[in-house]
Amino acid sequence: MKLIRLAEIDASMIGLVGGKAAGLGEMIRAGERVPDGFCVTVEAYASGQVPQEELARAYERLGGGKVAVRSSATAEDLPHASFAGQQDTYLGVEGQDALAEAVRRCWDSLHTERAVAYRANVGIEDAAMAVVVQRMVDPERAGVLFTANPITGRRTQMVVDAAEGLGTAIVDGTVAPDHYEFDDDAPQTGWLEELRAAGLRLREHFGSPQDVEWALDRDGVLWLLQSRPVTTLFPAPPATADTRLYLEFGHIQGMLRPMTPMGVSLLRTGAGLWFEAAGAKVDRRDPLPRMVAIGGRLYFDLTDFLRSKVMRDRLGTSLEVYGPRVQGAVRRMLDDPRFAPRPGLPFDVRAVVKGVARIAPRAVAGVIAALAWPDAARGRAYRGVRRIRRLTVPPGPDASAAERLRWVAEDSHRPIMTLDMQGIVWPLTAGIVAGTVPAALLDGVASEEELDTVLGGMPYNVTTEMDLALWRLAVSAREHRELFAGTPAPELAARYRDGDLPDIGLAQFLERYGLRAAAEIDVGMPRWAEDPAPLFATIANYLRVGDPEQAPDRRFERAADRAERTLAALARRATRGRPVRGRVAVFLMRRSRELTGLRELGKFAWLIPLRAAREQLLLAGAELFERPDDIMFLDLAEARQAARGADLREVIAARRAAYERELRRPGVPGALLSDGTDVEALAPAVPAGDGVLTGMAGAAGRATGRARVIHDPAGAYIEPGEILVAPTTDPGWTPLFLTTAGLVTETGSPVAHGPTVAREYGIPAVICVRDATREIRTGQLITIDGAAGTVRIEEE
Template structure:
């Protein structure tokens, strides 16, 4: 079958007729007014021959005359790829010969440069895509345009956007005219523009059509429309708006609601796997239960909300609390100036008008504080007084984490599941974790105390220098250990520099690589990885490819002054000198504060590095949980409910239980969730503040004024550096030349090995106390964080200057320069 009428097409035929035709068929079936037409199916494209006779016959049945010929690819209008404007449309086609030529033109556009680039960016295989062609009777339009049933710029589902211009509408789509622009807000009547081409009545008609289409297709729509000379509205096309971030779930609580994305504080902007989100939420729920906080396990914690695979914190009650809301902007400073500005903006929103009372029940909070505060104060004080004893307790706790009882090789899937769902949480929530928590808290307090005590006495650069080259930090120890492994690889430079990391991993697994000490490194650090807080992400022990890529980076360091161990030692020496200088200056100007600050700075050298311990520790049993889940997955593959062992990471624990104990088949569910996850992995940006109607709050704020070529951010590690940018969105296999400036969406400890060859760091998110900036300060490299759209505004190879004190990034040029770093 090569030709089929649009009135016989439905959504189930998308593989034959493509997304555009399938959408038109659905619109016709739902009663919308669509120009009549037919579809030349993808089967004809697969054969490569235009069936001219069939086309002519269908054209004649349509009544001849002018028609529009539109591409309709079988990959078009997928949930994350609309192909809008990527393939050809030919208008006002008349006659059989012109129709055949228009079809050939549509077919050819499938391999145009822009279409190829779009498929590559969307991860769509050319072999999986074919081209159908839609032929429709032309509408003699007096006015036409596009309707978005949600605001494509802000994400708001409470606003529709209409662009309109006189004529056929192609000028609106191709951007060659400035159209009339209308925003239709829910609950507000439409208003015409004086001298515009749409009346208020027509705007309301378009709004009603948009609502019907969004409801029918189950998602916000991008609609092309036209009014003919008789004033009749025709709907020419409807496709999903694929760029919108998902809506928060409807909790049934009064709106509007405001959500803060918190995963990036752990370097986690990519989406969690379903198992990763489930396990992390269960840890939080168990912690709350352990401390007498009532939580509905079905919702996770009442404040935590998964959206688009990311973790959001519900700030609504705090925004509405009269005693709390005024302090929120300052509290949000840790998330960067953009978040603070957004919070300040929303404080004037009537939807967040202040109400009396606190955002939490004071009784349980006071009881919790009374129970844990004395113990917390006592343990932190003891840790500060005797740091060497605290470190000895940490060492014992780490042994407990590593020696945790676990199911043996002969364990059944049911026994492994019991471990993952119950026993594995014991060290994470028990005594071993407590032994690690106190040095972590003490380290954070000591690291921040001097800035308060020496305000007006010490500069930001000096306070950052105090934190440089910090000992006892498991993350910097890890990076330096990998540097030593790279030193062992120096005798085999050609092998490690000239072989793909994936191939090196295969050689390593087969025991065919020279022994460079990697096995010993993995014994200690193999439970780590980028995005490691997601249990669904492979650990380095499973896939050491990122480590081989980093080893190759280290082998390219040919300047002794750029050697990471030397840079770390220099930062430590500078820290000790700065502490001595500040101690003398502080005592001279403020005797009491100066002495306290001097003690805090010197003691911080023994404890502040411990701030990384808590995460390092609980990831040890977390990695064991992952290993047991994969073994369960292997069992389920043998029994049939799963296709692959790692499919288990796209289920929740309750779903795994059903598969293990009841044989529930989850293969189709996993396929659907993998598709959603893959789509979210490709998402270029994630809202930091999200409203319940989908509005990205930052998108409605005016951009701050800055000098041309300068991108504002937040200071995170003092100093200046000029060098070529290296934009990296995923650290796996990333390549950073010595002296380049790393530009990334976010960072966590899995990224930090890249720091050791970088001259500086720029990230789109983060906090000065997060892992990435902390490690940057310890290496003595400048860092600027919270630079909006940094990975899109900056291109690899551009020369940039970062000022970690001012918090700015300046794009200098695209020309050559000698990369370097400085302070």
């Protein structure tokens, strides 16, 4: 079938007629007013010959005259990729020869450089082209209707742009259109009301927010020319009876990529076990009811705290850890009538008092003991890690999938989810307290930059030790520089697995650190032991270091030396000006250097059962599914259903596709309303600075260098002395820190892994710089000030 009328098309025919034609056919079937027309199907495109006779007859049946000829690729107008403007449209085409030529040009537009690049960016390998031919509407005005606000994400607000004449002027950006915004339930007048009603119908019919092209002809008749999904919206939160406010908390720990469903499920499971260990009563099915997965990211439902008369005024200060953007967004919501204060507290006071009474004595005793005897405290923490390793005993090789899943769900996290995590928590907490209290004691005596410097070169940090161990591998690889620097990382990983590489000590490194990875808190992520390619890419980066003084171990030593000299200077100054408070501050700063490095140990210990759980899940997945990692797109309860025979292949396929789409998302809202509104987008526009981007202080110091914008650490290339610009960072990124001159991130927190490790290496860091990876380009010369929280793009 080479030609087919639009009225005969439905959504199931997308492979034959493409996305645009399928949408038009659905609109006609739904009773909407759509210009008459037909589709030249992909069968004609596959033959490579325009069906001249059939095309001429269809054109005559349409009445001849002017027509619109529009591309309708099979990869167009999809839920996750609109392809807006990527293929060609020709308006006002008249005559059979001109029509045939326009069809050929639409075919050719499938292979333009921009269309090929777009498909590659959204993960579509191939496509075919159909072509839509419709009667041309002579519009008095035309434009675009969005049934959800494309800027703020609000699902209950429509946006209309309109201009006189053809709507292409709006799409092309050549006119300033009339702009209208109105709520779904706010009746309009005239053609705007017709559009509002049509938008409600189309959104209901297609089941998602729609981007609708329309035209109003000279007789005042409204025609709908296209309806496709709005592809840029962040996924909406679960439907609720009232307006809720959610805070994304993954970015605090450098985690912006989506988590797999199994990753979220295992996180909930582990949390439930810890709450039980703390004496709390939890619902095993949902031990974290305020934690909501949206778009694969973890959000906290802050609504009840925001509405509490007692707690709402304290939220602003408590959210400093989120950075100024999210903090400001929450503060704006305090004035929103939907979050008007109510009496009461957002939790059960008796349960909290009971929990505090159970935990507080142990916590106080543990922190005091750690501050008094730091060496012994570190010893206890390290013994706790060894105990967790010893107690994590998965099923044997003959276990069934059901037995492996039972162990993951019920036993895998029991060794670590004790009240004090086997003795790790109290020394870790003592180090954090010792590192933060001196700022208050030395207010007016010590600068923030000096206090930051004292935290540099911190010993006993397992992540720092890992990065320096990786540097030593690079030193061992120097005699094979050409091999390790000149061979692609995936090829080196394959050769390592085949035993075809010189021994540089990688096996010993992986024995200790192979459980780590980027986004490592997600059990769905491969560990370095499974795929060491990122390590080989980092080794190649390290081999580019030519100046011995820029060697990571030397930089770390210099940071430690600066810290000790600064601490000594502060001790003299503080004890002169404030004898008592000064001595307490100095004591805490010294204890901080002995204990604060342990802050990474808790997470490292958690990775032990997490890795064991991953191994068991993959073994179960290999038994149950075609691809072992299919199991990562189920939660634990669903996986156990699959072990009992449930067919969940369609669920897995849909979730895998959604996950892969979310991996490509460039930004994640830090604060989100239940109607989909990105709260930060409601903030007034900040006047553009003179080449200066403002963020938040992450690690003190200043550096000037060429920017290197990186979105994923796997296989990343960075020259020594360049400044790393990234959406966020977690421990999987930190090997890149050893050769970079500084760090800039779009999100984060001063206590997150990235800034913490940056301080320890003595490199400046600026965090929470909005759109940094878009505002800064690789190769630009930039200057960052980690104390002021600024990034200057230098003129050259």
